[in-house]
Amino acid sequence: MHQPVMLEAVVELLQVQKSGCYVDGTLGSGGHAEAVLSRLGPDGRLLGIDRDADALARCRQRLAPFGERFVALHGNYRDIARLVQQAGFSCVDGVLLDFGVSSEQLDTPERGFSFRAAGPLDMRMDQREALTAAEIVNTWSESCLADIFFRYGEEPGARRAARAILNRRASGPIEDTQDLASVLEGALGRRHGTAGGRRHPATRCFQALRMVVNDELSGIDEGLSGALDVLRPGGRMAVISFHSLEDRKVKQFLRLHGGRDVALPEGGSRWEGALPRVRLLPRKAVQATAAECAGNPRSRSARLRGAERI
């Protein structure tokens, strides 16, 4: 199991109070949740949410020693306000969102997130949902495929990748993750990047498919608004993103709510920005230390941003 991304910085940012109520909207394997729970007294509570039933089952086991302090709910963080109510919390002192895919999801070939081993083209975090990567890859048009590879994977060879998939489909459906990876490798060429950080050519297209299957970007806007709504004044949110599209959404959201007081000619000032207001913590994103990157490769591209509700 990898160490949780930027654990120290997250804990410091949340300033966990012994009797506080916290929400981890992306439980994953429960590393961040465990760190928060271990700082709570008997009256403190942590609600853990994940849309992946397997993650939830693992966390229920791992975090069982915390007894009633830990409450787990299967759901999407875009519904955070409803889930907080369902858990019986009246207000929340801190929210953590750690976007993206977990190492368990990547390391389980049957879930279909990775091209390192053959697995079904699935990629659903919530297996109750209908849309799978297989449906997208084997039924969507060439222009739709090119569009998602470009928009969500920022893949410069998006058109070539889409064309290769359509050519391959002419002789039968693409069967599994390795089948797809080899089609993409044929279209996009060998591994690229510097020697240490060489990426498989299929990396960006796999990311794009995962984001579409799980409708990840639109969930972020709703999750951030919901998180701010449930926080009490003085409560804090910590958000970890892994690529520029996610981080841009977080930055825009925080900038809007972090608005500014504009001085009026007649005296006094007027607030410009969305309500409720937040104070950014710190003003710039925090990145992982070299030691953290060595302990968990996901940390390399992670950005932590935080805010306090005013």
Ligand SMILES: C[S@@+](CC[C@H](N)C(=O)[O-])C[C@H]1O[C@@H](n2cnc3c(N)ncnc32)[C@H](O)[C@@H]1O
């Ligand atoms: C990067 S991992 C979280 C790792 C976690 N912080 C830890 O310490 O292990 C992301 C997790 O969030 C879940 N997830 C992603 N999007 C979600 C959403 N919209 N609602 C709820 N859970 C989500 C994924 O299923 C995955 O388990």
